[in-house]
Amino acid sequence: MPVASVARRLGVAPATLRTWDRRYGLGPSHHVGGRHRRYGPSDIGRLELMQQALLRGTSTAEAARYALERMPKSPEPPPQATVLSSPEHYAPILCAEAEEPDPGRSRLARRLSTAALALDSRAVQRTLAEVIGQSGVLSAWAGVIQPVLAALGDRWRGSGTSAGAEVEYLLSDAVLAALIRATPVLDEPRNHRPVLLSCVPEERDGLALYALAAELACRGVGTQLFATPLPAEVLAVAVRRGAPAAVVLWSRRSGAADPRLFSRVTRGRQRSRLFACGPGWDAAGLPPKVELLGDLTAAVDRVEYVLLGSRD
Known part of the structure; x- marks a missing residue:
């Protein structure tokens, strides 16, 4: 298949495929009719593996390495036209479970x-309303929303321009509104003291905290949510005044995760369970009294x- 056809199958720009070929070696294996390069089944299979990894939130370089490790390059004969005529064979997989894709999630992600x-x-x-209504907040977040957000963000950042950034911003705002709508207002929470989420x-990416707050509310657990990052001294005041039963600090980026923050915000006689949540935290660097949480469901x-x- 020519580059334009493969780009349409995968839902990316032809320039993106050329960049992946030049930078990572994920290009066509053979030429047809002189200089015309064509992608064969294995070439497209590697690109599908790369796309699956991107939808899990990995970087472009990591996704390319994953695809080449799973399907190493080797010479292959030119593909037969009868094989290339099946569009279903080359359809992109937009779901979190790449090995066994859920057809419903894949459809909604597309x-x-x-x-x-x-x-x-x-x-x-x-x-968004449909996927949250069908699957619940956390399943929708992990299986559809977060993978699509990650893939669209990686798509425009990998292009080297700001073209496409508006797509990620529009989707992020819509996700925020959908998660707020999915959060019930609790007249009588099951917990007497709230869970402070911050x-x-x-950290500039707090969408996951809205998903966490929504699911806790659905289970009757009341929260105090500070998804907009607060200075450490302001956060300490919020903890002192709110007297939460638990404090959950979210960090997506390792550069933003400072374990010393826990001691700064919980000084004095404050008795709160302390949790670190998000991929930015390193368990080895956390104080003994701080528990590292797993994914949002855990x-x-x-x-x-x-x-x-x-x-x-």
């Missing part, structure tokens, strides 16, 4: 991505259990 790329706000909002001061389960015990 719809969400297509609507965002078209800057169709209403279609984006309808799709980004660390240098985080919700653990916080609920620590505060309220088993639901059984």
Whole structure:
């Protein structure tokens, strides 16, 4: 298949494929008719593996390395036209479980991505409402929303220009609104003292905290949410005044995660369970009294259990 056809199959720009070929060696294996280069089945298979890795949130370089490790390059005969005529064989997989894709999630992820790329706000909002209504907040976040956000963000950042940034911003704002709508207002929370959820001061991506707060609220657990990063001294005041039962500090980037923040915000006689959440934290550097949480589902389960015990 020529580069333009492969780009359409995968939903990327032809220039992106050329960049992946030049930088990472994920290009066509053979030439047809002189200088015309064609992608064969293995070439496209490697690109699909790369796309799956990108949708899990890995960097472009890591995704390329993953694809080449899973499917090393080797000479292959030119593909037969009968094989190339099947569009389903080359359809991009937009779901978190790349090994066993969920058809429902894949369909909704395609719809969400297509609507965002078209800057169709209403279609984006309808799709988000549908996926959250069908799967629940955390399943929708992990299986559709976060992978699509990561893939669209990586797409424009990898282009070397700001073209496409508007797509990520539009989708992020729509996701924020959808997560807020999915968060019930609790008249009588099951916990007497709230769970304080906050980004660390240098963290700029707090969407995951909205998903965490929404799921906790769905389970009857009340929270105080500070997704906008606060200075350490302001966060310390919030902890002191709010007297939370637990403090969960979110960090997506390792450069923003400072373990000393826990001692700064919990000085004095304040008794709160302390949790670090997000891929930015390193378990080895955390103080002994701070517990590192896993993914968002594990985080919700653990916080609920620590505060309220088993639901059984």
